[in-house]
Amino acid sequence: MFETLIHGATVVNAEGPSRWDVGIANGKVSAVIAAGKAAEARTVIDAAGCLLLPGLVDAHAHLREPGLTHKEDFASGTHAAALGGVTTVLDMPTDEPWTATPEQFADKMKMAQGRIHVDVGLQAVVSRDLSRIAGLLDLSPVSFELFTADVPDAFLFASLDAVAEVLKAFGEAGTLIGISPGDQSILSGSTERDRSGSIAAFLDSRSPVAEAGGIARALVAAASTGTKIHIRQINSELGVETWRRLRGIADASVETTPQSLFFTADDYQTQGANLKASPPLRSSRDVEALRAALSGGLIDIVATDHAPHSPVEKTAPHAAFADIPGGMPGLQTLLATMLKLVDDGLIALPDLVRMCARNPAERFGLGRRKGRIAAGYDADLLILDSRQSSSISNAEQVSRAAYTPFDGWTVGARLTNVFLRGREIVRAGKLIGPTFGNIVTRES
Structure with a gap:
């Protein structure tokens, strides 16, 4: 029975x-x-x-605990997830402090117990102290996150050599390395060229060239080391084309976000701070290229990058658009926005399940438990x-x-x-x- x-x-x-x-x-x-x-x-x-449908698995979310609980915490974030049909949240390590040591990872696990409404997998960050990797591996995070731009120096790997050396350090571990594609040299150079603080300056600092170069660098480094990687938040035509041409050289997957499939940079004029995040929104041509890649099966995972801030932080005056806290909520609306894509005829329901349940579960080491009925x-x-x-x-x-x-x-x-x-x-x-x-x- x-x-x-x-x-x-x-x-x-x-x-x-x-x-x-x-x-x-x-x-x-x-x-x-x-x-x-x-x-x-x-x-x-x-x-x-x-x-x-199987419960959704959001492979990219920031629950903001510890240290940033005025923005979100385990209880409020997983409440939103449950209401949105996300039964497994994979939490990023960029809280305060960043989840960089075995002790910090273990502490975060303890903080969550008894307070989460859905299941949560924790992700660890790679720091320049590579000796921490072995202890973190013992705790079985669902991924390690590697950043190539726009982060504190302790977590920045800005060159191809640095990325490849990190990937080598994982050896035969068989884990997944998430890589946010960017280019610190472009970010720094564009900031020097344009100090206006405008929306255009922000867009230029995180351009499609930076994204495409970051994707290429990640794939080449992964191919040279035999490491399994996952590329975060692709959202430009040039990034899509780079991914299309090079993805076969490495064991790699790629994600995009719902907001990148619906909004363009023109929408900053009406929603402003509410849409400000990194990578920035792109042109209508970029959105169309991304939607075509999605419908054509080129995108493996759709994840939210749920990254809430308090209303006071978002509405406060800022001298430059780039200074507005980056990120927006998404856990409660992941299913609904994917259903909108079904309504639009861009994808079918099995595609929704593939990109938001089966693929993230399998890629992030939960494929024998999650992601299918x-x-x-x-x-x-x-x-x-x-x-x-x-x-x-x-x-x-x-x-x-x-x-x-x-x-x-x-x-x-x-x-x-x-x-x-x-x-x-x-x-x-x-x-x-x-x-x-x-x-x-x-x-x-």
């Missing part, structure tokens, strides 16, 4: 839709059975006419009613940022229920039950 049986839904995995009923026991999908076949369960959920996998499940529409609004946002750049948008489905390891955590847009998210670590 199952603990729970979800009956009547169309199950959507990355491979396509199927008519299955899903039996749940001990936090796992115990069995998928032919629709309508007799099965006994303590609780039967009638999901006839609905869609059943199959026997033995965690019962992280989303019930969507495609007969109802839903709207995104600032008023419903629970992140401490207290807004969304997607305010007022409508999508053609409604998320009605969210399950984490077989237990219902969201019903009709509200959290229910106790907090029982876990820290998850990379599978060996």
Whole structure:
């Protein structure tokens, strides 16, 4: 007998839709059975006419704890994630302090326990003290993050030689290295050339040339060392074309963000600080190239770069556009924005699952537990009613940022229920039950 049986839904995995009923026991999908076949369960959920998707895995989020909890914390960020159908959040290491040592990593794990509404995987940062790597590897972070521009000197690897030497240090570890593509020389040079503080100066400092050069450098370094890498936040036509031509030389994946698929730099004129982040928004031509890459299967993962700031920080006067705190919330709207792409005909539902569930789970070392609906996998499940529409609004946002750049948008489905390891955590847009998210670590 199952603990729970979800009956009547169309199950959507990355491979396509199927008519299955899903039996749940001990936090796992115990069995998928032919629709309508007799099965006994303590609780039967009638999901006839609905869609059943695996919970989403956001591979790039900043939950802001420790040290920056006025912006967000584990509780508020994972609350937003749960309401948005994100049942696993992969948290970046750029808090205060940055998660750079085994001690800091272990402390962060302890901070999260008992306070997270969904499962969380922690990512560690690579510092110039490479002796820390071995101790961090023992704690099985889902990735190590390597930065090539726009970070403190202790974490900056600004040359091809520096990137390659770091990748060599991981040897046969088999872990994943996330690389944010940029070019410190372009950032520094453009800042010297244009001190106006304008939007144009900010765009020039983080140009498509910098992104493309960073992508090429990361791929060449990975190819020379045999290291597995993941390239962050691609969003320019030149970056896409560089990725297209060089991706086959290394074991590499790439991500983009929802905001990069919808907004252009022209939108700074209306949303201003609310859209300011790095990389900056690009031209309409860049957005079209990125959308074509997405629909053509060239993008592996869509992640939010959820990076909230307090409303006071975003609305304060700043001498230069570049000085506005960079980042915006995204966890609560990931599913909705991806459904908008489905509504637009750019992708299909299995593509959504591939880019926001299966691929991030597999790439970040959670692929035997997360990212699909199959026997033995965690019962992280989303019930969507495609007969109802839903709207995104600032008023419903629970992140401490207290807004969304997607305010007022409508999508053609409604998320009605969210399950984490077989237990219902969201019903009709509200959290229910106790907090029982876990820290998850990379599978060996």
